[in-house]
Amino acid sequence: MELRKGLEDIAIKETSITFIDGELGRLYYRGYSIFDLASFSNFEEVAYLIWYGKLPTRHELDDFKSRLAEERSISDEIASLVKRTAKTANPMDVLRTSVSMMGLEDKDDGELITKSMKITAKIPTIISSIQRTRANLDVIEPDPSLSHSENFLYMLHGSKPSRERSRMLDVGLMLHIDHEMNASTMACLVVASTLSDIYSSIVAGISALKGPLHGGANSEALRQFMEIGSQENVEKYVLNRLSSGQRLMGFGHRIYKSLDPRAKIIKDYLSKVSKDEETQRLFDIATKVEEIGIRILGKRGIYPNVDFYSGLLFHFLGFDLDLFPTIFASARVIGWSAHVDEYLKDNKLIRPKAIYVGDLGKKYVPIDER
Structure with missing residues (x-):
């Protein structure tokens, strides 16, 4: 049996989500060049593309934006958690626990992508609440009339951002939406392959992303x-x-x-x-x-x-340094959930092997003789 530390170059599924050409420095989402998407598209349109496999019509995009905007508010319980922990806890720990609470609160038997939309919509509310709570500022409620990135910066600063700044966040988020089979995506798939729920999978992804070798x-x-x-x-x-x-x-x-x-x-x-x-x-x-x-x-x-x-x-754009991994997670939720959805269509429990190198046949010594 060949030992491949870190599972390097081991493929565990086929995908139509992301293609990377590492030699030539090319990246594609659903067949579209990242350069074209960064130039002409926006966060919501790329999120739709990743989840549904095609670019939306204007009507589909407008409906999608409205659905995301409707899900931005967080419960009183999650808001209380953020308020109690923001000043002392690692922001990724606050985010991870908040997503767990979302899972506790979500009693609907909805589709995986619908639940993923809820998580995606609420994470910016949590992130901005962390930063404003730590600065002893009032938390800003989301504005459903604003785009995803505009609202994110509005909740962070308390004023509507310039078009230039909201566009920059749009691009920054788009570039973090997916990157094929990285450590956090793999963590999500391991959990999903057991037929656990999407909230548990996303919590696993956040936990992996917290590590300094990945998200920091x-x-x-x-x-x-x-x-x-x-x-x-x-x-x-x-x-x-x-x-x-x-x-x-x-x-x-x-x-x-x-x-x-x-x-x-x-x-x-x-x-x-x-x-x-x-x-x-x-x-x-x-x-x-x-x-x-x-x-x-x-x-x-x-x-x-x-x-x-x-x-x-x-x-x-005004984010605290230790919030950067949470911003990464706010976008990568889309890629994580899309890969989970794709994997579950042909699911197989992920169960790798380990090569044993210890001793065998040791004689047991009673405790009084040791």
Whole structure:
């Protein structure tokens, strides 16, 4: 039996959701290039595409947006949980427990995608409530007249965002909706394969995403830029970090051996928007880190991934650093649930093997003789 640590390059299902070409740096959702979707589409339309396998008509999209908007409010019990825990708990723990409570509260025998829509709609309400509670600010109720991203930023800041900012969040969320069979998606499928419920699957996904090797890298990349301080310090910092055997945060990906297309898209958006002085300084540092990092690591197929610039984007939009993984989760719920739905159409209990390397035939020694 061959040992494949991390299940690397082990396929467990066929999919029509996402295709990744790691050598050429290409990413497709349901056959559509991520570059086209980021240029012409929006969060709700891409969510519909992922869940239903096709782009919606105008009528279908309007109806879909209304259904999502209707589900944004959270129960008094979940609101109370957030209020009690926001200032002391890890935001991913608050989110994970909130989704568990959603499962307790949902008594409807509805379809998996309908339940997934409820989770997707409510998560921004939870995230914004965490940040505002920690800042001793009143929680803002959702506005059903706003789009998903507009409402997210409205609940976060208490004022309606500019079109430029809501568009940036739209793009940031779209780029995180799915990425094929990563650790958190696999966690969701393991739970779903037992025929458990979608809430349990999403809780598993959030739990896996909480780990710093998966969902926490974007905040670490941003902290790296903050630590560097200025463009003049970049080369020395990068060389010292690499020579001491440390990773350059936001560089490298198991699949991509060229520039992650999501990183390119976010960088392009950040380069065009009107930035405050701090964001411009951090962006200039990031581009210098990218330049030097590629010069050194590019020959080994190590390039910036989506985390390299996404933390800077979320910071620019006003999210606290430790909330970044929850934003990631708010979008990835769509991919998680779509993969669960797809897998269950031809379900097989996921039960891998382990290679035993211990002793056999040991003689049992009574406890008084040990």
